[in-house]
Amino acid sequence: MVFAATVEGFQCTGFEINSILTGYARVKAKWKGIPFSTASFVNQDFWKTxxxxxxxxxxxxxxxxxxxxxxxxxxxxxxxxxxxxxxxxxxxxxxxxxxxxxxxxxxxxxxxxxxxxxxxxxxx
Ligand SMILES: C[S@@+](CC[C@H](N)C(=O)[O-])C[C@H]1O[C@@H](n2cnc3c(N)ncnc32)[C@H](O)[C@@H]1O
Incomplete structure (x- = not known):
């Protein structure tokens, strides 16, 4: 969803509590050449945010x-x-x-x- 939204021009933050999935998303963003300022992934509980x-x-x-x-x-x-x-x-x-x-x-x-x-x- 984050990657699809960046294609539409949005600056995005993805919240994911599972650190393996957060790591995977970060690697994928790097592989796609998407800068941190456009898409960042945080290993954070959104209930506490x-x-x-x-x-x-x-x-x-x-x-x-x-x-x-x-x-x-x-x-x-x-x-x-x-x-x-x-x-x-x-x-x-x-x-x-x-x-x-x-x-x-x-x-x-x-x-x-x-x-x-x-x-x-x-x-x-
Ligand atoms: C239905 S899956 C969706 C996974 C992925 N975003 C997708 O679109 O395929 C829900 C995801 O939300 C994460 N999640 C659940 N509660 C969360 C919380 N409180 N904070 C951050 N992530 C959470 C889960 O670890 C899980 O990966």
């Missing part, structure tokens, strides 16, 4: 964590952030768009829309 400096996030995780992750992102991401969920959607969020189907489905969410909808729900 404040994500507020990121404008866009793409996640491919397990269904059981999506609800809790949604709450963390609602607290931390800027209003203009866009979040892409691969394979498993956020159960409480309304997507702006979706593409693909089955195992290849992905959902896009805009933080400002998510926040407006959750304010609306609280006010009712």
């Amino acid at each position: 404040n994500l507020s400096k990121y404008n866009n996030m793409t996640v491919f995780l397990a269904p059981g964590v999506m609800e809790v992750l949604g709450r963390k992102l609602e607290k931390e991401l800027p209003d203009e952030a866009r979040v892409i969920a691969c394979r498993f959607p956020f159960p409480d969020w309304t997507p702006t768009a979706t593409e693909g189907d089955g195992l290849d489905q992905a959902w896009a969410y805009d933080m400002n829309t998510i926040r407006k909808l959750s304010t609306h729900t609280i006010m009712r």
Whole structure:
């Protein structure tokens, strides 16, 4: 996902808690000639990281964590952030768009829309 995003012109940070996979991604970036300033891979637990400096996030995780992750992102991401969920959607969020189907489905969410909808729900 990180490599695909760099091709689209994004500057990316990949979080991976498994050090072997982090090492593999770093070697692959070097082999592809992608500079650290364009794609960096950090061996870091994103639950213990404040994500507020990121404008866009793409996640491919397990269904059981999506609800809790949604709450963390609602607290931390800027209003203009866009979040892409691969394979498993956020159960409480309304997507702006979706593409693909089955195992290849992905959902896009805009933080400002998510926040407006959750304010609306609280006010009712
Ligand atoms: C479904 S796999 C996706 C792997 C890869 N990104 C891909 O697109 O094929 C989820 C990955 O997230 C990593 N992961 C799970 N929890 C994490 C956490 N708290 N911080 C960083 N990485 C985590 C796992 O080690 C695993 O490699």
